[in-house]
Amino acid sequence: MPYPYVLLSAAVSLDGYLDDTGPERLLLSSPADFDRVDEVRASVDAILIGAGTIRADNPRLLVNSPERRAARVAAGRPAYPLKVAVSGSGDLDPEAKFWHTGGEKVVYTTDKGAERARRVGLGLGGADGGGADVDVVAVGVGLDWRRVLEHLHDVRGVERLMVEGGGTVHTQLLQQGLADELQLVLAPLFVGDPKAPRLFGPGAYQGGRLRLVETRRIEDVVLMRYEPTAPGAGSLPSAADRRWLSLACELATRCPPSSTAFSVGAVIVAADGTELARGHSREGDDPVVHAEEAALAKIEAGDPRLASATVYSSLEPCARRASRPVPCAGLILEAGVRRVVTAWREPDTFVAGADGSGLLAGAGVDVVVLDEYETSAKAPNRHLVG
Numbered sequence: 001m002p003y004p005y006v007l008l009s010a011a012v013s014l015d016g017y018l019d020d021t022g023p024e025r026l027l028l029s030s031p032a033d034f035d036r037v038d039e040v041r042a043s044v045d046a047i048l049i050g051a052g053t054i055r056a057d058n059p060r061l062l063v064n065s066p067e068r069r070a071a072r073v074a075a076g077r078p079a080y081p082l083k084v085a086v087s088g089s090g091d092l093d094p095e096a097k098f099w100h101t102g103g104e105k106v107v108y109t110t111d112k113g114a115e116r117a118r119r120v121g122l123g124l125g126g127a128d129g130g131g132a133d134v135d136v137v138a139v140g141v142g143l144d145w146r147r148v149l150e151h152l153h154d155v156r157g158v159e160r161l162m163v164e165g166g167g168t169v170h171t172q173l174l175q176q177g178l179a180d181e182l183q184l185v186l187a188p189l190f191v192g193d194p195k196a197p198r199l200f201g202p203g204a205y206q207g208g209r210l211r212l213v214e215t216r217r218i219e220d221v222v223l224m225r226y227e228p229t230a231p232g233a234g235s236l237p238s239a240a241d242r243r244w245l246s247l248a249c250e251l252a253t254r255c256p257p258s259s260t261a262f263s264v265g266a267v268i269v270a271a272d273g274t275e276l277a278r279g280h281s282r283e284g285d286d287p288v289v290h291a292e293e294a295a296l297a298k299i300e301a302g303d304p305r306l307a308s309a310t311v312y313s314s315l316e317p318c319a320r321r322a323s324r325p326v327p328c329a330g331l332i333l334e335a336g337v338r339r340v341v342t343a344w345r346e347p348d349t350f351v352a353g354a355d356g357s358g359l360l361a362g363a364g365v366d367v368v369v370l371d372e373y374e375t376s377a378k379a380p381n382r383h384l385v386g
């Protein structure tokens, strides 16, 4: 199920705090950085915050620039992005500015939280009750982030989601592998108060390093943009899974053309997000080598990282082949890899009933098919499959 692209945005002090404990919101960004944040807001379909930030900051979360709002409208979009809040308790002040400014609003909350929110007038559609255009979505006894993202994508049409904190929300989205990008601004000041909120709390983060994609000086602050790299676990896809699979699809376009074989790309990634190898069909001087085979051949047999690695392949690994004794599904099993992410199930073009995914799953491998990448995986094979 596709999710929106999730962009986490925050500003922190040199000692890692999001705010101080005073009554006013701490301004960490510089004026030009606040303008950059406004630009990012104008580029997204929705902005999400946790109820803690509504209670602490009473934010409006608007696109402040009239020019940017006009450009959105000219492009057929609403002037303001959808505003999204999450709350377990439903302890939401109906007078908060969040509900009375900007465009549409939605709050995801528990069944009990929804009752409480409705008791104070949210979601009732009253002209002056604060519920005017707030959609209160009850999600059951607990809030499952995947369900929230799915709902935002499928029901509200959100393709790009900006998350503006606070720390509780950022921590969960990062730890659950649901963040596509982190935009972090480092401000040259200290908070020094251990009671102040931190950006990231304790818990299980991805091992290894995130990918640094950009640094930018903006007046006296520095913007750093990172992408998480760690594969998901088991059948649950992570945001990084999508990025790696997208790379596999891109590698497929580099294959020497053929009218008798598919063009496929593959990447093998360790559990901590380190790329171990990549390959594509017919690479080097080998006219029959497959992508997964080419990638696996670059890793020493018995490499201890293989047991917890993920193989990304634009087309599912082959189950049978004439040109080699062992098909790619077999090579993956021999290598001890236990997780495969693919975009496209093999059609009957060359081998009838090929079921590499079934073969792998039958041997206990987690096979994840992200069919939203199928079109991209097929692109270099259009002459074969139409």
Ligand SMILES: NC(=O)C1=CN([C@@H]2O[C@H](COP(=O)(O)OP(=O)(O)OC[C@H]3O[C@@H](n4cnc5c(N)ncnc54)[C@H](OP(=O)(O)O)[C@@H]3O)[C@@H](O)[C@H]2O)C=CC1
Residues within 6 Å of the ligand: 009, 010, 011, 012, 017, 018, 019, 025, 026, 028, 049, 050, 051, 052, 053, 054, 056, 057, 086, 087, 088, 089, 090, 091, 142, 143, 144, 164, 165, 166, 167, 168, 169, 170, 172, 197
């Ligand atoms: N410098 C910056 O860039 C930013 C700073 N901030 C600062 O961060 C602070 C607030 O951070 P924090 O207190 O962590 O609050 P958050 O904004 O992260 O909100 C946390 C609340 O969101 C709800 N929530 C989050 N996850 C779940 C879940 N899985 N299930 C149910 N409910 C959930 C809960 O609401 P409930 O309690 O209603 O159940 C929870 O208490 C403020 O001081 C603010 O100024 C905030 C954003 C950006």
Ligand SMILES: Nc1c(N[C@@H]2O[C@H](COP(=O)(O)O)[C@@H](O)[C@H]2O)[nH]c(=O)[nH]c1=O
Residues within 6 Å of the ligand: 009, 010, 011, 025, 026, 027, 028, 029, 034, 037, 049, 053, 057, 058, 059, 060, 061, 062, 164, 165
């Ligand atoms: N303090 C702080 C941020 N705080 C974020 O901005 C929100 C308020 O926005 P607005 O309603 O437009 O005033 C606030 O609730 C929180 O999400 N953001 C940043 O980029 N840099 C900062 O220094």
